[in-house]
Amino acid sequence: MEKYSVIIIGGGPAGLTCGITLASSKGKFDFAEEKKYLVIYDDYSDLDKALLRNVPGIQKGIRGKDLLKRIRKQASEFDNLILKKGKVVEAHGEKGNFTVKLESGEEYRSEYLVVATGFHRFDIKGLDLEIIPHRKSPRPGKIMIKNEGGKVRDGLFVAGLVAGVPTMYASASGSGAEVACDILSEWAGKTVVVHDVPDTD
Template identity: 50%
Template structure:
């Protein structure tokens, strides 16, 4: 099956990326309509063990498991073209416009863009052109990140987000990087810088 963007990882950054991409549809932007997005997640996000007290806009004492579910629901509410698959990615091959994402269960998904957002504990996905280094912002040793151009691009069509991109291990920092990656992709499609703001409808 072919998607416009395949997101590897369904934690804070991956879901924030999916939400922002989904929110581009239904606005009359011809370049955005009909785009399809896939989130592949193995269920191991650190949010599953989190209790959030200091995330802006998130009620104090929110369980990470509850927030993950709300984020998935938000993405689906914004666009019916967001799919979720529970699986583990083992290989990403190809280039912009013709990526192939292979999973542990044997499925292969084609994509124009791929976003790596699988966390900073380790990176074992076979992927050409990826350089894995120590994560300098991790409070614990042994965590990793993928080198990028400073704006989350690893190479053409391939982006990295969240803790794997070297941001601090806070929900809002990770989510913000996922949003920025989505904006970068949308801007490439539009051929100009894009942001998405909504305002209340007037009576």
């Protein structure tokens, strides 16, 4: 069974941003050189039905499904980040030893686990999470996983709408980046972020 440094369940804005941020740390930190990451996503993302007109830096009027394709393409360009289409039905374990099982029967292991499954429902068995009403959803009946700043417990994080952020693309994406930086900071033993700067002459 293949083992990853981090498995991210969910391939919407939060999950993909988390994966890209983690993957982009290679070449910037010695501790990140041998790390590898897996994003598992299924057929649906709320971004599929969105039309984006108010996201800074993103073309006004782009359809969410087109943006999602671009982000997946960007993610696939990292050699330490794998995208896997599938439905997670079960996950269990603790920091250093999580196991994720797909509907197909495939299983993967990881040191850390990030849940970024959206705010509609949570039906993955085995993690013993506290599901509560979403605090910032304009629609009733939406859920989130109880957490403190994205952290549920050691090694287990939530990102995006399931973490309780507002139902906006920029909020979900930012939540994914923040969780990635928190994981990198744990590995570094100090606060780190992943920045790029242009080459200078």
